[in-house]
Amino acid sequence: MELEGTFHNGVIIPDDTSALTEGKRVRIEPVVESEPQPDKIVTFGEYFAEFKGCLKDAPEDLASQHDHYRLGTPKR
DSSP states (O other): OOOOOOETTEEEESSSTTTTTTTOOOOOOOOOOOOOSSSOOOOHHHGGGGGTTTTTTTOTTTTTTTHHHOOOOOOO
């Protein structure tokens, strides 16, 4: 017999308790769940490529002075 359940606040809660009787000994073995792996690693440039050139009226020095435009700090 094999049961599955979850561990919550220090207590193991079986999915189906009807198969267990009081005093029954059990063996606990964690289930190793694999994390989904992405098919391809996407670079920052690829991820945001759709926004390239979308600011038509941006200042020419936006890249070098982004703190000034974003935070209002003095230009460098």
